[in-house]
Amino acid sequence: GAVVSQHPSWVICKSGTSVKIECRSLDFQATTMFWYRQFPKQSLMLMATSNEGSKATYEQGVEKDKFLINHASLTLSTLTVTSAHPEDSSFYICSAGRTLYNEQFFGPGTRLTVL
Amino acid sequence: EDKVVQSPLSLVVHEGDTVTLNCSYEVTNFRSLLWYKQEKKAPTFLFMLTSSGIEKKSGRLSSILDKKELFSILNITATQTGDSAVYLCAVFINTGTASKLTFGTGTRLQVTL
Numbered sequence: 001g002a003v004v005s006q007h008p009s010w011v012i013c014k015s016g017t018s019v020k021i022e023c024r025s026l027d028f029q030a031t032t033m034f035w036y037r038q039f040p041k042q043s044l045m046l047m048a049t050s051n052e053g054s055k056a057t058y059e060q061g062v063e064k065d066k067f068l069i070n071h072a073s074l075t076l077s078t079l080t081v082t083s084a085h086p087e088d089s090s091f092y093i094c095s096a097g098r099t100l101y102n103e104q105f106f107g108p109g110t111r112l113t114v115l
Numbered sequence: 116e117d118k119v120v121q122s123p124l125s126l127v128v129h130e131g132d133t134v135t136l137n138c139s140y141e142v143t144n145f146r147s148l149l150w151y152k153q154e155k156k157a158p159t160f161l162f163m164l165t166s167s168g169i170e171k172k173s174g175r176l177s178s179i180l181d182k183k184e185l186f187s188i189l190n191i192t193a194t195q196t197g198d199s200a201v202y203l204c205a206v207f208i209n210t211g212t213a214s215k216l217t218f219g220t221g222t223r224l225q226v227t228l
Contacts, residue, residue: 034215043203043218044158093157097214104149104207104216106157 002028004096006107013084014115020080021110023094029074030096034104035067038091050077084114117142121204121219128226132194136222138204139186146207146214148180148187153201153221161189161202194226 003026013019023033032051036044048069050056056069068080077096081088091111095104118141128134140148147165151158162171164180164187171178175194180187191198201223205216 032214041223043220044205046215046217049215095216103163105160106151109157 002105004105004107006094006110008110010111012113015085016083018080018082019084019112020078021092023077023107025075025096032097033071033077034095035069035079036093038093044093086114088112089114117208117217119204119206119217119219121222123222125223128194130195130226130228133192134194134224136189136202137186138219140206141185142206142208142217144209146209149205149207150178150189151203153203158203196226199224199226
């Protein structure tokens with residue numbers, strides 16, 4: 001099956017700093033990558049859809065200036081949490097898709113803790 | 116607004132029991148329904164269902180979709196403690212410009228000895 005990696009797995013940072021999370025599809029080219037956020041004991045909430053070479057589409061209520069998404073190639077998308085605050089602490093998961101096949105493969109997730 | 120609802124929210128059973136998890140949906144432009152298992156990390160894929168009435172099986176797990184009544188069930192027979200996890204149902208929809216998954220709230224299953 002397709003493999004999606006995320007880096008880092010866990011990051012702890014101080015309030016006000018920016019954090020970049022990488023999502024890579026290792027053995028296939030992903031036309032679309034998705035970023036989700038999951039708070040404890042809650043389901044995954046889609047934050048944004050990222051298409052290679054174009055601007056990301058953000059879900060309602062997600063600040064695009066705070067959560068910067070870059071999808072520079074068919075195998076890499078990055079999410080940058082700018083000026084992170086404790087309420088941004090969450091589990092961030094990416095998935096990479098081959099939408100023609102209705103497939104989405106999830107990365108292992110990145111746990112962000114903002115102190 | 117697209118909606119995916121799972122029930123029950125939480126379930127505790129004894130090892131060996133059979134469980135049925137439910138997922139109902141109200142979405143526009145349905146493409147497929149997917150089931151995932153989530154333990155401590157990201158969800159792992161279980162099944163993708165696109166056609167009504169065709170059961171998908173993998174070991175002790177099986178799932179079926181009813182597109183007329185807009186629901187799906189996930190069955191787990193002879194449960195084991197390793198089945199303890201959150202089971203997520205998600206619907207793949209077309210938004211016009213893209214396709215995306217909408218997740219249900221999940222069912223937390225705990226299997227005890």
